[in-house]
Amino acid sequence: MTASEQSTLVDEYPIESILNRISPWFDVQKTKYGGRGCFATGSIPKGSVIHRSSTPVGFTIAKPFKKEVCTTCFEYDYGSTMKSKISKKSGKNTCSIFFCSDECAEKFTQDDVNEVLLNNLIAVEKNYLQGLTKPEVELKEPKDLEKEYLEEWDKVSTWESKLDAMKPTKRQNMIPRIDDSEYLEIKYVIGVLFNMYKCHGARISNYDFPELKPDETNQVEMVLFDLLYSSEYEKVKKYPYLLYSYINIYKFIRLSCTPELQPFINLSTVRAIIGKNLSNAFGIWSEVSDPSEDKEFLGYAVYPSASYFNHSCAPNIIKSRKGHSLEFTTLRDIESGEELCINYGNYTNEPVEIRRAQLSEWFFDCGCSKCVQELNSIKQ
Ligand SMILES: C[S@@+](CC[C@H](N)C(=O)[O-])C[C@H]1O[C@@H](n2cnc3c(N)ncnc32)[C@H](O)[C@@H]1O
Secondary structure: OOHHHHOOOOOOOOHHHHHHHOEOOEEEEEOOOOOEEEEEOOOEOOOOEEEEEOOOOEEEEOHHHOOOEOOOOOOEOOOOOOOEEEEEEEOOEEEEEEEOOHHHHHHHHHHOHHHHHHHHHHHHHHHHHHHOOOOOOOOOOOOOHHHHHHHHHHHHHHHHHOHHHOOHHHHHHOOOOOOHHHHHHHHHHHHHHHHHHHHOOOOOOOOOHHHOOHHHHHHHHHHHHHOOOOOHHHHHHHOOOHHHHHHHHHHHHHHHOOOOOHHHOOHHHHHHHHHHHHHHOEEEEOOOOOOOOOOOEEEEEEOHHHOOOEEOOOOOEEEEEEOOEEEEEEOOOEOOOOEEEEOOOOOOOOOHHHHHHHHHHHOOOOOOHHHHHHHHHHHO
16 A cells, blocks of 8 residues: 555545535535535525635645745735745755745744655755756657557656666756746645645544644545546646646656655656646635736645535635635525535626636536526527
């Protein structure tokens, strides 16, 4: 059994039953149109907070906003550089992680067992910068995806089996140059690997969300993370060049991470972590006072307990971000048994074809009741 498999054992419970302990307001059940969804266990008045997800299991801030977004609470102040930072010298470079206040920096340090997260984030910064001195490599486009997909990942296995025998300097030279989107993905993967390290071997005795202490919440979120679906292959089918990008990401992580995270790094775990972000991540956006202003995409985060809400073009709950927590509130009175849905973007009043095209990035054809009704009336 690998370290990561062992960390996800839930001793006394059938694992899926945990889904029904996320909130007293809803159960997670199969839908007829889109995997699982959240269904009200009783009537719920308008304005009720039905779930809070306090911390993501993995998050990432985009390269251009690195100094402008707080690593702890995601505060962004219209492009001002954050007031506080934690810096570490790494080789010739000094790399830093940024925070809006000393309190947020302190909170990061308190949660960072043995400085593992800091050291790995600093390693990413250092190896990203060093990679910029290497020639840019254009990503290949697979010709026969199905065949190459298996063959290329097999080649990575073979590459990996030779790593231990290699000198550290040779391994260091093999760290690939990464681009900004790979940098974004890598920081998220490292956050999840860190939580695997942190929660590894924990004995979980309580799964009822509203009653959990912070450490327990993190452990239960990691169990829920295991139950999320991955869409790695769907994404690669749509954008085949990503096969080589994901291989780059894997190699970078394998060669950059500190020994504490190495037991959790293997092909299936890292590919699943990447694949789960694709249909489950929540964007971290700048807040705007005027709705006509464009929001900035600052990064993204994965909150497993909040990932079982399906999309509807006529949503009955709304998500709001409070610092690094997410809160879900009912928009109207809800009847017992109704499905609770958020809107994944701003797709409500456009014609159904436009909404479907916008949602295709999420790899599904919307099956919400509004779309079904509108499509039926077009057919008639
Ligand atoms: C965040 S997950 C929601 C939970 C998911 N249904 C599950 O079982 O894990 C997003 C995925 O759910 C499915 N989904 C969500 N809303 C949908 C909708 N309106 N129509 C069809 N599928 C939907 C899609 O597969 C989408 O990629």
